[in-house]
Amino acid sequence: MKIIYTHFLLYGSMLIMLVVASVIIPDNALYADPNAFNRLMKPPSERNPSPAQDGIHDPESAGVSSLQKPRQSFGALPKGKSGNYVDWVKALEGGDIAPRYDRDDPAAEPVIMDLNIVREVKGSMPNVVYPHKQHTEWLDCSNCHPAIFIPQKGANNISMASILLGEQCGVCHGKVAFPVSECRRCHSQVKQTTASMDKKASAQKEVTQ
Numbered sequence: 001m002k003i004i005y006t007h008f009l010l011y012g013s014m015l016i017m018l019v020v021a022s023v024i025i026p027d028n029a030l031y032a033d034p035n036a037f038n039r040l041m042k043p044p045s046e047r048n049p050s051p052a053q054d055g056i057h058d059p060e061s062a063g064v065s066s067l068q069k070p071r072q073s074f075g076a077l078p079k080g081k082s083g084n085y086v087d088w089v090k091a092l093e094g095g096d097i098a099p100r101y102d103r104d105d106p107a108a109e110p111v112i113m114d115l116n117i118v119r120e121v122k123g124s125m126p127n128v129v130y131p132h133k134q135h136t137e138w139l140d141c142s143n144c145h146p147a148i149f150i151p152q153k154g155a156n157n158i159s160m161a162s163i164l165l166g167e168q169c170g171v172c173h174g175k176v177a178f179p180v181s182e183c184r185r186c187h188s189q190v191k192q193t194t195a196s197m198d199k200k201a202s203a204q205k206e207v208t209q
C-alpha cells in the first residue's frame with residue numbers, strides 16, 4: 001500500500017509539473033523563428049542590412065549614417081550565391097575592386113603564388129582543391145603559415161568537423177570569405193563517376209569468376 005502511494009505521489013507530481021510547464025512556456029515564444037540562429041538562410045529582403053541595422057556598427061554613432069549602404073555598394077559587383085552575395089574572387093579578377101594590399105603603402109603589390117594543393121577526400125565527395133593564387137591575391141603568407149597550416153603538403157590533418165567549428169579553412173570561410181555551405185567551391189575536383197566505377201567493379205568480378 002505504501003509503495004502504491006509513493007508511486008502515485010511521484011507520477012502525480014510529474015503530471016502536475018508537465019501541465020504547469022505547458023501553461024507557462026507559450027509555443028510561439030520557442031518556435032517563432034526556427035532560423036533565427038542561421039544567418040545563411042535570411043530572406044532576400046533581410047540580406048546586407050544598412051550599417052545602423054547590421055548588429056556590427058553602433059547605431060548611436062554619428063558616423064554610421066555616413067557609411068555607404070552595402071546594397072548600394074555591392075549592386076554593381078558580380079553576384080555570389082551566399083554570404084554577402086558577392087563573388088569577391090570574380091570582383092577582384094574583373095577589376096571591379098582594387099583593394100590596397102598594404103594599409104600604409106598604396107604602391108605595395110601582393111606576392112602571388114600559383115600553387116594548387118589537392119586534398120583527396122574519401123567517399124563520393126569531390127576532392128578539395130586549395131588554390132594559393134586566389135588567396136595570396138588578398139592575403140600574406142603569414143596569415144596562414146605557420147599558425148593555421150604548416151607549409152607542407154599533407155602535414156595538416158584537415159577535417160570538415162574542425163572547419164565547421166571555425167578552425168583551419170573555417171578561420172576565414174563563413175566569417176570573412178564565402179561560407180561552408182558552398183561545398184563545390186572547395187570540393188571542386190570531381191572523381192571517377194560511379195558509372196565508370198561500377199564498370200570497373202563488374203570487370204574485376206568477371207576476372208575473378
Ligand code: HEC
Nearest residue numbers: 111113117135136139140141144149151152153154155156
Ligand atoms: C589562406 C591560407 C594560406 C595562405 C595565405 C598561404 N598558404 Fe601556403 N598552404 C596553405 C595550405 C592549406 C597548404 C596545404 C597544407 C597541407 O596540405 O597540409 C599550403 C601549403 C604550402 C606549401 C607546401 C607545398 C608542398 O607541395 O608541400 C608551401 C611551400 C606554401 N604553402 C607556401 C606558401 C607561401 C610562400 C605563401 C605566400 C606567398 C602561402 N603559402 C600562403 C594555406 C595557405
Ligand code: HEC
Nearest residue numbers: 088089128130134138143168169171172176177178185186
Ligand atoms: C586566412 C583566411 C583564409 C583561410 C584560412 C582560407 N581561406 Fe579560402 N579564401 C579566403 C578569401 C579572403 C577568399 C576570397 C574571398 C571569397 O571568395 O569569399 C578565399 C577564396 C577561396 C576559394 C575561391 C577560389 C575561387 O576561384 O573562387 C577557395 C576554393 C578557397 N578559398 C578554399 C579554401 C580552403 C580549401 C581552405 C582551407 C584549406 C581555405 N580556403 C582557407 C580566405 C581564406
Ligand code: HEC
Nearest residue numbers: 119121125128158159160161169173179180181182183186
Ligand atoms: C572552405 C572549403 C570547404 C568547403 C566550403 C567545404 N569543405 Fe568539406 N572539406 C574541406 C577540406 C579542406 C577537407 C579535408 C580534406 C582532407 O584533407 O581530408 C574537407 C573534407 C570533407 C569531407 C571528408 C570527411 C571529413 O569530414 O573530413 C566531407 C564528407 C566533406 N568535406 C563534405 C563537405 C560538404 C557536404 C560541404 C558543404 C556543406 C563541404 N564539405 C564544404 C573543405 C571544404
